[in-house]
Every structure is written in structure tokens, then in C-alpha cells.
Amino acid sequence: MIEWNAATIKDFQTTLLNWYDQEGRDLPWRRDHDPYHVWVSEIMLQQTQVQTVIPYYERFMDWFPTVADLAAAPEERLLKAWEGLGYYSRVRNMQRCARQLLADYDGQWPETAAGLAELTGIGPYTAGAIASIAFNQPVPAVDGNAYRVFSRLLKIDADVAKPQTRKIFERAIARIMPTDRPGDFNQAIMDLGSSYMTARQPDTAHSPVKRFNQAYLDGDELAYPVKTKKPRPKPVAYVAVLARMGTDWLMTQRPSNGMLANLWTVPLIPVADLELADDATAADQLAAVTAYFKREYRLKLTVQPLDVRPVTHTFTHQKWTIQLLTGQLVTSDLAYFAGRRISESELTRLPIPKVQEKIFARAGVSLKD
DNA sequence: GACCCGTGGCC
DNA sequence: TGGCCAAGGGT
Incomplete structure (x- = not known):
């Protein structure tokens, strides 16, 4: 110096x-x-x-x-x-x-x-x-x-x-x-x-x-400047469930702490929380998602794959890979679910993170007014 | 002091 | 593609 x-x-x-x-x-x-x-x-x-x-x-x-x-x-x-x-x-x-x-x-x-x-x-x-x-x-x-x-x-x-x-x-x-x-x-x-x-x-x-x-x-x-490198984003796997209720979407407001706090997304389930065996099949995964919804939200639903290509989104230190499923709710009592049904018109008023825009885009939904 | 927290642009 | 960068702050 x-x-x-x-x-x-x-x-x-x-x-x-x-x-x-x-x-x-x-x-x-x-x-x-x-x-x-x-x-x-x-x-x-x-x-x-x-x-x-x-x-x-x-x-x-x-x-x-x-x-x-x-x-x-x-x-x-x-x-x-x-x-x-x-x-x-x-x-x-x-x-x-x-x-x-x-x-x-x-x-x-x-x-x-x-x-x-x-x-x-x-x-x-x-x-x-x-x-x-x-x-x-x-x-x-x-x-x-x-x-x-x-x-x-x-x-x-x-x-x-x-x-x-x-x-x-x-x-x-x-x-x-x-x-x-x-x-x-x-x-x-x-x-x-x-x-x-x-x-x-x-x-x-x-x-x-x-x-x-x-x-x-x-x-x-x-x-210059001298700067040490940052660690690579850590991979995290999710399953997203795109569930229609009539013409509405089932959505959750994220927790008030942590990533994307208080923003709105469709249900995102960490694959780790599904507790799948290493040799689990695609059918096993679908069954695990159904069981997860019943256990965590008291919701009955059927699911099927939407798109074989996962959505990927990289944050500063996490890289999300998100498998997409569509869901059909058999019941509609949301008392145990941290969210509600959202109409298409309300979507434009809610704060939505970029990763959710990518997920909706795969379902043909644009968030532009 | 280490780690967490988004997105867009550039090569 | 992946890595790095861009007028940082909270915990």
C-alpha cells in the first residue's frame, strides 16, 4: 500500500x-x-x-x-x-x-x-x-x-x-x-x-x-481488489405441486424468516422431507407426495408429473432443482394448510419470486398484467 | 467472523 | 454452463 x-x-x-x-x-x-x-x-x-x-x-x-x-x-x-x-x-x-x-x-x-x-x-x-x-x-x-x-x-x-x-x-x-x-x-x-x-x-x-x-x-x-472466493451454491431438490381448485391455484405464503420470506409460491416440498429410499421409483415419489399432503396438510390429492424437465434456479448459495407435478385436490378444507386458493387476477397483486414465475411458465401461466 | 439472503448480466 | 460480479446488512 x-x-x-x-x-x-x-x-x-x-x-x-x-x-x-x-x-x-x-x-x-x-x-x-x-x-x-x-x-x-x-x-x-x-x-x-x-x-x-x-x-x-x-x-x-x-x-x-x-x-x-x-x-x-x-x-x-x-x-x-x-x-x-x-x-x-x-x-x-x-x-x-x-x-x-x-x-x-x-x-x-x-x-x-x-x-x-x-x-x-x-x-x-x-x-x-x-x-x-x-x-x-x-x-x-x-x-x-x-x-x-x-x-x-x-x-x-x-x-x-x-x-x-x-x-x-x-x-x-x-x-x-x-x-x-x-x-x-x-x-x-x-x-x-x-x-x-x-x-x-x-x-x-x-x-x-x-x-x-x-x-x-x-x-x-x-x-486488485484481492478477494477470496465464495463457496459454490449448494444443491437442493424440491417437488412443486401445481394444484388447481376450479380456476384458482393452491398457493402458500412462505415463512417470515429465511429464503423469500413472506412471498407466495405453490407448495414446494423438499425432496429430503419425502424420506425416499435410494432406489425409489417415480411412482414411489408420487405416492410419497400424496402421503406428505395428507400428513402435513390433511389434504387428499392425486398427483401426476407435469414436465420431465426440472425447473432450476440458482441463488447466491443454493441451487434449486424442482420437479413439477400437477395435483387434483379431492378435499378442499384448508384449515391445516398455510395458504389459500388464489385467483388468476389476484396473482398479479401478490409478491411472487422469480423462481415461482419459472414454475408457472411451465404450466403456461404468465404473470405479466 | 461465518453464514444467510435474490436477481440479472457477462463471458 | 458455471463462475463471478453488482452502490451490503442482519444474525
Whole structure:
């Protein structure tokens, strides 16, 4: 890791901010510095690219123009606003945060990073981003862009996958950032990180700060940032049961914790829960599903295969392989079943995860309005 | 500190 | 295809 002297720091600040003034992106959440706007955009942008976020952000502001609107929203509407973005706990935490603001802060945002970080769903990065952009606090906002940009500029070789590495970057960036335009500085780093200083195909030759980029000058830019690899997604097998009740579908709302919390799917049974023998036949599996429905839900049904091709869906650390069955319910008492019958028109109002869209697509059902 | 939590894009 | 990446936070 290298250290810059005061003259280099000043030179870098001026170069970066001049570039940002000319080439910074015009984004919907940059029209003002309203903390609500900054906050919503920052949460949406976690692990999500700008082009994906833009339409979600516009619709979110249409549906929930203020913190009070968000605090009062029904959860179904909330999750629908987030449908397709992923990491659904983000939006449930946002509503908790909105309610905290109204109940405990008289609706006034804390203006420091430490104060903001007390709120649900706001961690060190988002606290720094809101504090610097909305409240002009000279604090770093260390995200993936900052890791990538500063690891290359300064040749910082600490493993960015390790939590303690954040402190190294926070200290390095704090020395470099200006006190007069901290929000613009942090946003300029993000724009740099998503344009000239991308992970795989950086275009440093045209970067406004290439003369400060020590890794590039040394010819080993792609060695930064140093990051240990993540484990492969673990395979998990399911059986999905597509059961009609008249023209309705039998669907369940997933538990409020864990994967796809509170979203709606058809019944998904972990194959492991069917307790099949190693030499079980296809017929054995169908019988096991019928027995499972009777045991767990007190429901009688008959099942048959829908499609020999399983639906596959890969999450960050699970790869689901889902065999599809159609079911005909013999009984319709849903007292022991954690769900209900859902009409086709109601389907468009419920929050549905992507994997369920894939399952419905095999049955010829489109969820587009 | 390790693990959990979605989706889309790219090669 | 599989692996990696993209404005992280909670437990």
C-alpha cells in the first residue's frame, strides 16, 4: 500500500471532482439531496446495478412519496414494490426504519453516520453514503466500488472479503476525501468504479485518474481488489405441486424468516422431507407426495408429473432443482394448510419470486398484467 | 467472523 | 454452463 502526500491528495480531489462535474451521471435520485431519496436509492442499489434500480426507484417514489407513506404501507404492497429486486429483507427493514424514524426520532433523520447506523437496515456503507450526500458529513462510504477503486489507486492488498478490511479502507479514504464536497466525492468514486474502473474490463487508459492509479501504472490492475472466493451454491431438490381448485391455484405464503420470506409460491416440498429410499421409483415419489399432503396438510390429492424437465434456479448459495407435478385436490378444507386458493387476477397483486414465475411458465401461466 | 439472503448480466 | 460480479446488512 502506498501513501499520498498532501499535494497529491489535493491534485486527486480536484481532478476527480472536475471530472464528476462534467461527466457524473444524471440519475433520478440525484435531483436533490433529500435524505429519503438518498436512503431509498442506496438500499435499492445494494448488490444491484443502476440500470436495474431506476424503474424500481421511480415506481417506489410514486407509491411511497414520503417516509410516512412507507411506514403505513401494507406488507403486500411493500413486497410487490420490491418484487424481482431480490434480498427482500431490505424492504421490510426499510419499513421498520421508517417506523423508527416516526416513533423515536420525531420524523427527523440523524445527520451523522453513527446516528444513521443505529437505524434498521442501515450499515456502515449506507450510513456513510447518506451522511455525506444528504448532510455533507466528511465520512467515507465504503462499498464495492470504493474497494475496487482505492485498492488499485493505492495498491491495498488486504482481502476485501474480510470484514476487518473495511477499517483499512475507511482510514485511507478519510485521509483523501475533501471536507467541502464529501457527497460528491463519494458519488464520483462510485461513478468511476462503474465506468473506467470496472472489475473485469477496466478502461483505465481513458480514466481521468489514471495517473494516480498505481496498480495500472505497474501493469497489475486486475490483481486488485484481492478477494477470496465464495463457496459454490449448494444443491437442493424440491417437488412443486401445481394444484388447481376450479380456476384458482393452491398457493402458500412462505415463512417470515429465511429464503423469500413472506412471498407466495405453490407448495414446494423438499425432496429430503419425502424420506425416499435410494432406489425409489417415480411412482414411489408420487405416492410419497400424496402421503406428505395428507400428513402435513390433511389434504387428499392425486398427483401426476407435469414436465420431465426440472425447473432450476440458482441463488447466491443454493441451487434449486424442482420437479413439477400437477395435483387434483379431492378435499378442499384448508384449515391445516398455510395458504389459500388464489385467483388468476389476484396473482398479479401478490409478491411472487422469480423462481415461482419459472414454475408457472411451465404450466403456461404468465404473470405479466 | 461465518453464514444467510435474490436477481440479472457477462463471458 | 458455471463462475463471478453488482452502490451490503442482519444474525
